[in-house]
Amino acid sequence: MNLLGLSQPNSGCGYHRVLLPLGFMQGIKGYVTNIITEDKMDGWDVVLYNRLSIYQKDWDEFRKVMGVKVVMDLDDHWRLPPNHVLYYQYNEVATKIEDNIRAADLVTVTNQPLADKVLPLNSNVQILHNALPYGFNQFHDHREPCDRVRIFWAGSITHEHDIKLLRGPVQRIAQYADKIKMVLAGYDPDQPIWHRIFSYYTAGGQLPYMKIHSLPVVNYMDAYSNADIMLIPLEASDWHACKSNLKILEAAAKKLPCIVSNVLPYSLDSDAPVLWVNSQQDWFKHIKTLIHEPQTREELGNALYEWACRKYNLADINAARFDTFTNLCQTPAHL
Numbered sequence: 001m002n003l004l005g006l007s008q009p010n011s012g013c014g015y016h017r018v019l020l021p022l023g024f025m026q027g028i029k030g031y032v033t034n035i036i037t038e039d040k041m042d043g044w045d046v047v048l049y050n051r052l053s054i055y056q057k058d059w060d061e062f063r064k065v066m067g068v069k070v071v072m073d074l075d076d077h078w079r080l081p082p083n084h085v086l087y088y089q090y091n092e093v094a095t096k097i098e099d100n101i102r103a104a105d106l107v108t109v110t111n112q113p114l115a116d117k118v119l120p121l122n123s124n125v126q127i128l129h130n131a132l133p134y135g136f137n138q139f140h141d142h143r144e145p146c147d148r149v150r151i152f153w154a155g156s157i158t159h160e161h162d163i164k165l166l167r168g169p170v171q172r173i174a175q176y177a178d179k180i181k182m183v184l185a186g187y188d189p190d191q192p193i194w195h196r197i198f199s200y201y202t203a204g205g206q207l208p209y210m211k212i213h214s215l216p217v218v219n220y221m222d223a224y225s226n227a228d229i230m231l232i233p234l235e236a237s238d239w240h241a242c243k244s245n246l247k248i249l250e251a252a253a254k255k256l257p258c259i260v261s262n263v264l265p266y267s268l269d270s271d272a273p274v275l276w277v278n279s280q281q282d283w284f285k286h287i288k289t290l291i292h293e294p295q296t297r298e299e300l301g302n303a304l305y306e307w308a309c310r311k312y313n314l315a316d317i318n319a320a321r322f323d324t325f326t327n328l329c330q331t332p333a334h335l
Contacts, residue, residue, distance in 0.1 A: 001326060004040070004068070005032035006049035015217040016130055016246065017050045017073045017108075024133050025318045044068050045329050050075065051097055059103035069328050072104035075130070077117055077242035083161060106328050108321075110244035111265050117242060126324050130244045131317035132253055134309050138221040139253040141305065143228075146181065148208065149291050152227030152256070153201060154185035154247070156214075157193040165233040165261070167200045169283035174203050176291055185212040185223035221253065228297060229290045230256045233277075236263040245269055245312075252308035257300035259286045269311075273303035 005022045007014030014032075022030035033040065035054070044066060050073045055062050059070055078097040101107055101121040108128045109115045115125045132139045151173075153163065173180065182202050188194050202209045212223045224230075230251040234240055241264035248266065251258045260266050262276040275286040290297050 001027065001046070001322070001329065002029045002044045003031075003325065004036070004044040004047045005030065006034065006036075006047065006053045006055070007032055008034050010217050011050070012217055012220075013050045013075055017075055018048055020133065020314065021318055021321055022048070024136075024314050025322060026315075027322060041066060046071055046325050048073060051078070052093070052100065059100070069105040069325075069331075070103070071106045071108060071325065071328070072100050073108045073128075074101070074114060074118065075110050075244055077114060077239050079239075081237060081239045105331075106324070108324070111242070111268060113264060114242040128321050128324065129312060129317055130246045130249060131312040131314040132249050132308070133314040134253055134305070138219050141253065141255045143225045143254055146226070146228070148181040149179055150181045150183045150210070150226055150228045151231060151287065151291075152183045152185065152224065152229065153231045153233075154223060154250075155197075156186050157188070157191050157197070160193050160197055161235050162233045162261075163197050163200050165235070165280070166231065166283060168280060169287060170201060170207070171203050172284045173287055173291070174207060176288075177207055179291060180208065182207050182209045183212065183223075183226050184209065185226075186214050187211040188214055221250065224250060224254045224256070227251075227254060227256055229287065230258045231283075231287075232258055232260040232266065232274075233283075234261040234263055234266065236261070241265055248272060248274065248304070249308050249312050252304045252312075255298075255301035255305045257290055257297045258304060259283065259290070271307070273300060273307055275300070 003022055005018040007018040019032050022032055031040065045068060047066065047068045048071045063070060078094045098121060101118055104122060105124065107118050107122050107125045109118060109125060110130050112127060115127055118125045184198060184201055199205065210226060212226065215223055232247045243265050245265055248258055248260065248269065258274040260274045260276060262278050277283055
């Protein structure tokens with residue numbers, strides 16, 4: 001089977017949903033590009049892309065010219081909530097994504113809540129969870145040594161409302177300032193929102209901290225090497241429920257203990273060996289425990305690694321992806 005992936009350079013979504021899957025899939029000829037040149041037009045069975053592509057104006061004509069099945073991937077909901085920083089810019093893009101959903105031969109998604117949102121637009125939906133090639137490339141467990149306990153969070157300006165959940169707990173852990181360091185990854189000083197996020201996460205800069213600027217997708221996991229505890233706060237909402245559990249999987253690669261909001265989509269993994277947050281008090285309670293108990297940190301990190309390797313290993317998810325694409329190639333053309 002010959003698979004052509006369409007992805008923009010340094011796209012996190014494209015990296016996890018197109019580049020990594022095709023790069024590690026057995027039994028295929030795979031190629032990933034952002035522009036299809038004339039010498040790459042022929043010989044493909046499936047074209048895979050995430051959300052949007054420069055070739056989306058007429059998918060029927062695209063199929064006719066390329067002679068392929070079109071697989072569109074989604075890793076979160078395309079209609080943003082009103083409190084999202086990109087809400088007012090995204091309506092036109094969301095409409096294009098809906099057109100793409102309708103036009104696709106198959107839509108792949110990361111979880112059931114997102115599949116439920118897609119079904120009214122396209123009945124051919126397949127859940128293919130996010131997964132990582134544990135032990136390969138950047139997904140190894142190396143961490144830099146440090147004489148402090150590093151409390152780590154990684155994200156972008158779109159997570160301001162999530163990081164606000166940590167404001168109170170961060171102020172309470174200030175009593176352990178001589179033992180900890182707050183590590184903030186993805187930092188971009190050119191974005192004003194980052195200055196607010198920084199303030200929430202460091203008690204206005206009063207706690208020891210480390211800022212790590214955004215890294216290219218091929219080595220973004222280097223930031224996680226500066227961590228001992230990972231915090232994964234998330235607001236409870238219908239929109240957030242359609243996101244994936246990737247943050248937990250990334251922490252697992254570094255054998256990091258996680259403190260996680262017990263909301264969808266994370267609560268779908270109720271068997272995950274993480275410390276769940278059911279109330280605001282739980283943030284401080286769990287952080288305090290992990291600051292003072294290095295053995296617990298190690299045990300939880302190792303357990304999370306074993307759990308993720310067993311449940312979300314890319315080789316296993318890719319086997320399901322291969323079967324799904326093989327079956328698609330054997331079905332009649334999209335109507």
